[in-house]
Amino acid sequence: MRRLRTGRRGMAAVALTLTLGMSLAACSGSADDGSSPSPSASDAESAASAADNAAADKIKVEWSDDAAPTVTLPSTPFSVTTLVVDVLEPGTGAEIKDGQSISINYVGVSGADGSVAHDSYSTGPEPGSMNATSALGDLIGEKVGVRFLLAIPPQSEGQDTTVVAGEIVDAQDVPTRASGEAVAPVPGLPTVTLDADGKPSMTPATGTPPTTLVVQPLIKGAGPEVTAGQTVTVHYSGWLWDGTAFDSSWDRGEPFPVQNVGQAAVIAGWNEGLVGQTVGSQVLLVIPPDKGYGDQDKGTIPPNSTLVFVVDILAAS
Structure with a gap:
C-alpha cells in the first residue's frame, strides 16, 4: 500500500546524498531567517503540498526482479513545487537509522518527458548517507528493502522536476571518528x-x-x-x-x-x-x-x- 508523505518544512533545503548525474536538492517554502511564515503563506504551502501529493500518487511504478523499475508519469511535463516522499513498499530487513551509511538502487526520470536520466540498477547500488535533514530523512525508521518514490521540484530556472524510484538495499552503522x-x-x-x-x-x-x-x-x-x-x-x-x-x-x-x-x-x-x-x-x-x-x-x-x-x-x- 502506498503511503504518501510530504518532505519536512522549516528547512532552507534538503538534499539526497547520492552519486547522481543530476541535482536532487529541493527547496521548501519556509523562511530562511527563522521567522514563522504568515498564515496565508502557510495555507498556500499546505495547499501546494496537498496538490503535489495528489499528483505524485498518480505516478505508476512497476518493479522488476532483474532490472530497473519502470516509472510512468501521469502526463508530461510533470511537475511539483514541494518535495514529496512516497513509501511504496515497506522493507523487511533491519531498521534504518539516522547517521547510517546506506546502499541504494534507484532510477531517475525527467519530469519534462519521462525519459530515464540515471539508472543505478544497470551498474550496481550506490552509496549514500542517511540524514534526518536529507530528502530520504522520512525513511528513517523504515526497514532495509523499503521501496520509495521521490518527486523533487526544480532547483533553478530552466530545470525540470525529477522523479526517483528506488530501494534501500543495505544500511550500516558508521563510526563518527577515527579510532586506533x-x-x-x-x-x-x-x-x-x-x-x-x-x-x-x-x-x-x-x-x-x-x-x-x-x-x-x-x-x-x-x-x-x-x-x-x-x-x-x-x-x-x-x-x-x-x-x-x-x-x-x-x-x-x-x-x-x-x-x-x-x-x-x-x-x-x-x-x-x-x-x-x-x-x-x-x-x-x-x-x-x-x-x-x-x-x-x-x-x-x-x-x-x-x-x-x-x-x-x-x-x-
Whole structure:
C-alpha cells in the first residue's frame, strides 16, 4: 500500500546524498531567517503540498526482479513545487537509522518527458548517507528493502522536476571518528589537533611545501586495508598550505562517500593516498598542485595550491 508523505518544512533545503548525474536538492517554502511564515503563506504551502501529493500518487511504478523499475508519469511535463516522499513498499530487513551509511538502487526520470536520466540498477547500488535533514530523512525508521518514490521540484530556472524510484538495499552503522593507535607526528609537516568530537584543526608548517604527495597516518586504525574500487566513507577537513580552511565535511554534519576509490571523481591525491590505508585510520594528506587542482582557479583555492587534508576513514565496502 502506498503511503504518501510530504518532505519536512522549516528547512532552507534538503538534499539526497547520492552519486547522481543530476541535482536532487529541493527547496521548501519556509523562511530562511527563522521567522514563522504568515498564515496565508502557510495555507498556500499546505495547499501546494496537498496538490503535489495528489499528483505524485498518480505516478505508476512497476518493479522488476532483474532490472530497473519502470516509472510512468501521469502526463508530461510533470511537475511539483514541494518535495514529496512516497513509501511504496515497506522493507523487511533491519531498521534504518539516522547517521547510517546506506546502499541504494534507484532510477531517475525527467519530469519534462519521462525519459530515464540515471539508472543505478544497470551498474550496481550506490552509496549514500542517511540524514534526518536529507530528502530520504522520512525513511528513517523504515526497514532495509523499503521501496520509495521521490518527486523533487526544480532547483533553478530552466530545470525540470525529477522523479526517483528506488530501494534501500543495505544500511550500516558508521563510526563518527577515527579510532586506533596514535602515530607520532613527523617533523616538518602541519600539526593537527582534535576537539572533543574528533574534528581536526591544523597549525601550518613553516617552510616550502613538499613537491610530492605526502601520506602520513596520524591514527592507525585496526580495520582492513582500503582497496581500489571500494566505496570509502570519510570525514575530512581541507586547508591551503598556509592554514586557510576551505572545506570540511564536519561542518556539514555528515560523512562523505568516495565511490570507486582509486578512480573516484576526486583529486588524484585522494585516489592515491587513501588506497592501502586501514579503516579506522586518520590520514594527513599533503597534496602538491599536480595531484590536486593544478593551475585551475577553484575560488577559495588559488591556482597551483598545495592542499592539506585530514581524512578519517570511517568505513569501506
